[in-house]
Amino acid sequence: MSLHPSRSCIAFDGPHRIAQGPLEEVARITKLHQDAGTSGPLLVFDDADSHPIELDLRGSVDDVLARLIPATAAIEPVSRGPGRPKLGVVPREVTLLPRHWDWLGQQPGGASAVLRKLVEQAIRRGGAKQRARGAVESVDRFMRVMAGDEAGYEEASRAFYRGERALFDTLIAAWPTDVREHLQQLAAIAWDEQEDATAPA
Known part of the structure; x- marks a missing residue:
């Protein structure tokens, strides 16, 4: 890294x-x-x-x-190959089943345009879930290293994963101030991201 x-x-x-x-x-x-x-x-x-x-x-x-x-x-230099270099389009090999190629061939705009559109849609749908998962992992990672030996660690971890905010704050109230405050900030971000990920589109 x-x-x-x-x-x-x-x-x-x-x-x-x-x-x-x-x-x-x-x-x-x-x-x-x-x-x-x-x-x-x-x-x-x-x-x-x-x-x-x-x-x-x-x-x-x-x-x-x-x-x-x-x-x-x-910053690594980007090698420009065939395609549309001004748009940053990079050619790569794609392996699909025959029925996939048949379906793509029937779509307007060509296979490349359809694939780009499908990928963008997947990114938008999965982005919120990915951010939520990353935020949760961030809390778990920090809490394990900085508070793994603190009293109530296991209970606080379970409260975090259940989204029990008040109980979580109560369980970590006696932990070192700086650790507790940073952990509360991380937890608040994670909970907000989870709400965004589960909100109706």
Whole structure:
């Protein structure tokens, strides 16, 4: 996973939040905390999905920042082949059964246009569900790492998955403040995404 300097993330020194924002700034503050001495552990999470971010904190602050991949390095040149390059159309092989090709051949606009339309429809339908699933996984990932040893963890996890917001807040009320507040933000996003995913079209 490439480390883009502008990625939004959050860092903790033990249960205490020490930084949140672009990775470059969070990495700098995390390095300074390490140099100042810390009770730890120092943990950094991606804000979007709560995946842990491994920072190489060896050397100076400049050394740490230099190891972050620049934005320009993350952009790979796009090879343009046959097709409609101005639209970014990329030719790929598609394998279908004969009856699928027969059906596509009867549709107006040609097989490519029909396939693009079907894919766009699927993306729109599945987008909300995918976001909801990702948000739920983000909560579970962060809670397991940062609160797996806290009292009431199992009960709080079950309350989250059942959507019992008041009970969830009650069960995590005694957890470290910074962990609890970030977890509540993640949970609120997940519940909202789930509501959007199940709302009538």
